Amino acid sequence: MRVKSLDKIRIIAITLVVLVHTSAQWISYGNMDLVYLTEFSNIISFVGVGLFAMLSGALTLSPEKKVTVKSAVKKAFHFLFLYFFWKGFYLCFDRIIAGEIGVSDIKPLILSLIRERGYYHLWYLAMLFWILLLIPLIKKGCEEKKVCELYLIPFLLLSVILPAAAYFDYPFRYTVSDFVTNLEPLYYAGYLGFFILGHYLYEWNTGWSKFKKLSVTAAAVIIFAVFWINSVGRSLDAGKMFTDFSTPFNPGCVLLCVAVFICIADKKKKTGNNSKEIELYERLSRGAFGVYIIHPLVIVFLSKGNVVGTLLPNAWGIPVLLLIILIISYAISLILNLIPVIKKLMG
Incomplete structure (x- = not known):
């Protein structure tokens, strides 16, 4: 049965993920006259990355969802296959665009599947592979609220709060910075933290009054604004766009993810009226994964057609380009999902 509230969040998430790569065009362009809008768009877009990981956790770790070792491994390797399939697709696409494809290029192309990182958005598929392999190990423990909190507290402290704190001035700033650098919490806690956070908020999202939801949302907006304005200031000082706060682990982005979940996700309401x-x-919602897979193609063709170049100097260019990419990507995704074989490659 579909969960309408999670479908809503998935639509928000894919919109923001596409915004990551839309606003990146303005980051590269580096027009300091548009620094406020560019920094805002680029930072807030990473909320979508966190939301996608949280959605996966909410759906996969639910006690109602029966997960066996076999099913978890099968699902994990499905995403690993998708990673290499789409990696190969984009490698071929790049070479075709560059006019470098031929019989002699087949061997280097195969080697590239192993040696190159692939397109910038495909890392998420590889990340899902590793996290899904952990499901049989953590699912039972995640059925208990206190066990989830045992992981989430150090995750939020070491992966979210302390790394951000290292950017602000106070007496022991560099001690904190060295501590975070040496501990490397993102490598160990990282996206698994979002995965468990999504499950935690979805499973125990009860007792939140309108006032509490509004308070969390207001706090999220204020903290996000602090990092946004600080990022703008750093950009203006350096004369180029500052992107260190463009991460889902930005405290403002994490709090916005939490606000979205507690305000929208509702486990009790499976459908609407x-x-x-x-x-x-x-x-x-069903077309969202396809949009994630193919939207970089749309960006390439829009760039070659000078659509991106025409919009770059304008403040309204970001929302217009975002809308164009979403419409085209959704249209292609929904059409391709009608073909059974391709549908399996789209999610």
Whole structure:
């Protein structure tokens, strides 16, 4: 059964993920006259990355979802296959665009599957592979609220708060910075923290009054604004865009992820009253993974058609380009999902 609230979050998440690569065009362009809008768009877009990981956790770690070792391994290797398939697809695409594809290029192409990182957005598939392999190990423990908190507290402290604190001035700033650098919490806690956080908020999202939800949302907006304005100031001082706060682990982004979940996710409401509304959310939600896979293609063609170049000097260019990419990507995704063989490669 579809969960309408999670479909809503998935639509928000894919919109923001596409915004990551849309705003990146303005980051590269480096027009300091648009620094406020560029920094805002680029930082807030990373909320989508966290939301996607949280959605995966909410769905996979749910006690109602029966997961065996076999099913978890099968799902994990499905995403590993998708990673290499789409990595190969984009490697071929790049070479075709460059006019470098031929019989003699087959061997280097195969080697590139192993030796090169692939397109910039495909890392998420590899990340899912590793996290899904952990599911049989952690699922039972995650059924207990206190066990989840045992992981989430150090995750938030070491992966979110302390790394951000290293950017601000106070007496022992460099001690904190060295501690975080040497501990490397993102390598160990990282996206698994978002995975468990999504499950935690979805499973125990009860007792939140409107006032509490509003308070969390207000706090998220204020903290996000602190990092946004600070990033703008650093950009203006350096004369180029500052991107260190463009990460899902930015405290403002993490709090916005939490706010979205507690305000929208509702485990008790599986569907809504309006069947047409449900169908719309479901279609857009089902097409989200396809949008994630193919939107870089759309960006390439829009760049070659000078659409991106035309929009770059304008403040309204970011939302316009985002809308164009989403419409084209969704149209392609929904059409391709009608083909059974390709549908399996789209999620």
